[in-house]
Amino acid sequence: xxxxxxxxxxxxxxxxxxxxxxxxxxxxxxxxxxxxxxxxxxxxxxxxxxxxxxxxxxxxxxxxxxxxxxxxxxxxxxxxxxxxxxxxxxxxxxxxxxxxxxxxxxxxxxxxxxxxxxxxxxxxxxxxxxxxxxxxxxxxxxxxxxxxxxxxxxxxxxxxxxxxxxxxxxxxxxxxxxxxxxxxxxxxxxxxxxxxxxxxxxxxxxxxxxxxxx
Amino acid sequence: xxxxxxxxxxxxxxxxxxxxxxxxxxxxxxxxxxxxxxxxxxxxxxxxxxxxxxxxxxxxxxxxxxxxxxxxxxxxxxxxxxxxxxxxxxxxxxxxxxxxxxxxxxxxxxxxxxxxxxxxxxxxxxxxxxxxxxxxxxxxxxxxxxxxxxxxxxxxxxxxxxxxxxxxxxxxxxxxxxxxxxxxxxxxxxxxxxxxxxxxxxxxxxxxxxxxxx
DNA sequence: AGTATAGCTGAACAAATGTTCTATGTCAAG
DNA sequence: CTTGACATAGAACATTTGTTCAGCTATACT
Numbered sequence: 001x002x003x004x005x006x007x008x009x010x011x012x013x014x015x016x017x018x019x020x021x022x023x024x025x026x027x028x029x030x031x032x033x034x035x036x037x038x039x040x041x042x043x044x045x046x047x048x049x050x051x052x053x054x055x056x057x058x059x060x061x062x063x064x065x066x067x068x069x070x071x072x073x074x075x076x077x078x079x080x081x082x083x084x085x086x087x088x089x090x091x092x093x094x095x096x097x098x099x100x101x102x103x104x105x106x107x108x109x110x111x112x113x114x115x116x117x118x119x120x121x122x123x124x125x126x127x128x129x130x131x132x133x134x135x136x137x138x139x140x141x142x143x144x145x146x147x148x149x150x151x152x153x154x155x156x157x158x159x160x161x162x163x164x165x166x167x168x169x170x171x172x173x174x175x176x177x178x179x180x181x182x183x184x185x186x187x188x189x190x191x192x193x194x195x196x197x198x199x200x201x202x203x204x205x206x207x208x209x210x211x212x213x214x
Numbered sequence: 215x216x217x218x219x220x221x222x223x224x225x226x227x228x229x230x231x232x233x234x235x236x237x238x239x240x241x242x243x244x245x246x247x248x249x250x251x252x253x254x255x256x257x258x259x260x261x262x263x264x265x266x267x268x269x270x271x272x273x274x275x276x277x278x279x280x281x282x283x284x285x286x287x288x289x290x291x292x293x294x295x296x297x298x299x300x301x302x303x304x305x306x307x308x309x310x311x312x313x314x315x316x317x318x319x320x321x322x323x324x325x326x327x328x329x330x331x332x333x334x335x336x337x338x339x340x341x342x343x344x345x346x347x348x349x350x351x352x353x354x355x356x357x358x359x360x361x362x363x364x365x366x367x368x369x370x371x372x373x374x375x376x377x378x379x380x381x382x383x384x385x386x387x388x389x390x391x392x393x394x395x396x397x398x399x400x401x402x403x404x405x406x407x408x409x410x411x412x413x414x415x416x417x418x419x420x421x422x423x424x425x426x427x428x
Numbered sequence: 429a430g431t432a433t434a435g436c437t438g439a440a441c442a443a444a445t446g447t448t449c450t451a452t453g454t455c456a457a458g
Numbered sequence: 459c460t461t462g463a464c465a466t467a468g469a470a471c472a473t474t475t476g477t478t479c480a481g482c483t484a485t486a487c488t
Contacts, residue, residue, distance in 0.1 A: 008465090025276070026284030028241050030445055042467045047446070049465090062239070066280040066445050066474060070240030073296065073323075082287065109287060113325045116427050134402060137351045137426075157428050188348060188402075210426035212351075213330050214371050222435090244475055256437050261476070263435090280444060280475050 006056060011049055013038045015058060018071060028067040081120040082109045089144065089159070089168060090129040112145060116209040122148040123208070135186035136170040138210060144170065145209035157207040160184070163200045170207055220270060225263055227252045229272060232285060242281040295334040296323045303358065303373070303382060304343040326359060330423040336362040337422065349400035350384040352424055358384065359423035371401070371421040377414045384421055 004012055017037045021029040029037075035046040050069065053059050062068030085108040110125050117123050128142045136157065138144065144159070152158045158173045171184035171194070182201055185193040218226055231251045235243040243251075249260040264283065267273050276282030324339050331337050342356045350371065352358065358373070366372045372387045385398040385408070396415055399407040 010465095022240075025282075026236075026242070026274075027279075027281050030280070032445070040466080042469090043446075044448075044468085045466055047448095060240075064446060064473065065241075066244070067241050068239075068446085111327050113425070116425070131403075134351065137348065137353050139351050139401060187353060189345075208428055210424070210428075211327070211330070212424035212426075214422050214424075224435095246475070254436085256439095257476075258438085258478075259436055278443065278476060282476085 007053075007058075008049075010038055010040070011053055011058075014046070014049055015053065015071070018059070018069060022071070028069045030067055081114050081117045081123070082111055083117060083120055083123050083125055083145065084108070085110050086124045086126055088129045089126040090132065110143065110211075112209065112211065116145060117147075118208075124148070132167075133170045135188050135191045136207075137187045138170060139212060141213070143211040143213075144207055145211070146205040147208050148205045150203055152203050152206060157187070159204045159207060161202040161204055162196065163202065164196075168204075173203070221267075221272075222263075224252060224254070225267055225272075228260070228263055229267065229285070232273070232283060236285070242283045244281055295328050295331045295337070296325055297331060297334055297337050297339055297359065299324050300338045300340055302343045303340040304346065324357065324425075326423065326425065330359060331361075332422075338362065346381075347384045349402050349405045350421075351401045352384060353426060355427070357425040357427075358421055359425070360419040361422050362419045364417050366417050366420060373418045373421060374398070375416040375418060376410065377416065378410075382418075387417070 004015075007015070014034055017034055018028060021033070021037075031043045031046045031050070034050075035041065035043060038046075040046050040049075050059070050061060054061050057072060059072055060070045062070075112125070123145060125143050125145050128138055128140060128144060131140050133139075133142075146159055152173050154174050156173055157170060159168065159170055160173070161168055169184065171186055174183040174185060175181075176183050176195070179198065182196050182198050183193050184196065218229075221229070228248055231248055232242060235247070235251075245257050245260045245264070248264075249255065249257060252260070254260050254263075264273070264275060268275050271286060273286055274284045276284075326339075337359060339357050339359050342352055342354060342358060345354050347353075347356075360373055366387050368388050370387055371384060373382065373384055374387070375382055383398065385400055388397040388399060389395075390397050390409070393412065396410050396412050397407050398410065
């Protein structure tokens with residue numbers, strides 16, 4: 001089991017139970033529920049141990065609030081964002097319409113680490129179909145996290161629509177010759193870049209992250 | 215705002231408030247807290263609307279349990295696991311020692327979508343240094359999620375130490391010639407596989423996911 | 429008009445839940 | 459042995475909090 005040198009067995013069990021319970025039900029357990037699981041008959045003893053756990057920094061309590069217990073580990077690291085899954089991306093198809101409404105609507109959502117997205121405004125996820133993005137180090141099945149935007153800065157990895165080729169591509173973008181030429185550089189440096197005129201390119205968004213499940 | 219065609223303004227606000235509150239405090243709001251925020255004077259009306267939201271599938275209630283409200287979106291997608299960040303991985307170095315104790319101890323942790331890891335037992339994360347894994351579609355700075363194990367099945371992407379080359383590598387593993395030869399296949403099919411004898415290979419773990427932040 | 433029905437109010441109620449207090453047992457230090 | 463810190467039990471208590479119900483106000487339907 002976990003090694004908490006400064007905690008008693010009971011306190012470890014309490015911690016573990018709160019973690020499980022909260023995960024399962026979405027709200028924290030009451031003092032009596034904790035006691036019943038850990039095997040403590042008296043509510044005061046549970047409260048007593050919770051206070052110790054709070055003092056030692058493992059959790060936070062809110063006085064006189066039912067189920068007012070929160071694990072500290074959750075406070076710090078559990079931050080994540082829910083972003084909408086907008087569908088698929090493949091070389092031949094344009095991006096699914098990413099219209100203005102990104103609020104937590106219907107449809108599927110994915111949870112991603114908050115550090116990955118920062119502000120979740122205009123962020124969405126697409127699943128890659130096919131190996132056409134392999135030169136961007138993106139495999140079949142990968143989840144790409146995009147922020148909807150038309151502009152891009154030098155070096156940004158962008159999702160772009162190549163008008164003439166009628167193809168969607170993910171590449172690093174660089175402006176050349178005073179913005180009259182665009183260089184699309186594969187992430188894999190052994191591959192050759194593409195040069196196109198800005199008018200033949202429609203930037204659909206910026207890639208801010210990739211998640212691959214194997 | 216969010217578009218919930220089948221919900222009243224109040225119901226949308228209730229939903230939003232529960233989301234905010236739970237995010238901020240770690241436990242759901244009480245009926246009276248909801249009412250006070252949304253501007254409902256009567257607890258029965260809050261309960262009334264909560265029941266509607268439940269019937270329409272936006273949340274779950276547990277009868278007679280204080281703060282027994284849970285958003286359905288959380289149930290399905292918000293689950294995540296905390297896994298320890300064990301350091302770096304580079305072509306030249308062996309893996310940091312992954313000893314037995316994986317419980318949520320000290321050190322840094324990363325939050326990853328639960329679907330990515332499944333059971334978090336023996337799972338840890340390493341950050342990639344350098345471009346040596348590029349043939350596994352893994353870039354400099356990527357976070358690889360590993361499950362500690364010595365064995366591997368055909369097709370698994372494994373983290374393996376090449377004894378003779380003194381190098382760490384991430385590749386798909388295939389057994390050949392009745393397990394007397396190992397084929398290490400790069401994820402990028404345009405690259406050539408490597409063949410080594412099993413004794414020259416130490417499997418350190420299986421790659422179960424990759425997270426890239428751009 | 430008559431009458432459902434949805435949405436709401438306010439108050440009373442009961443159950444769930446945190447707090448407090450007294451008492452008991454243990455164990456190590458003085 | 460005594461003392462005191464610590465951990466626990468049990469019970470009484472006070473709050474918080476969910477539930478129920480009678481009644482009110484619109485709007486829509488017959």
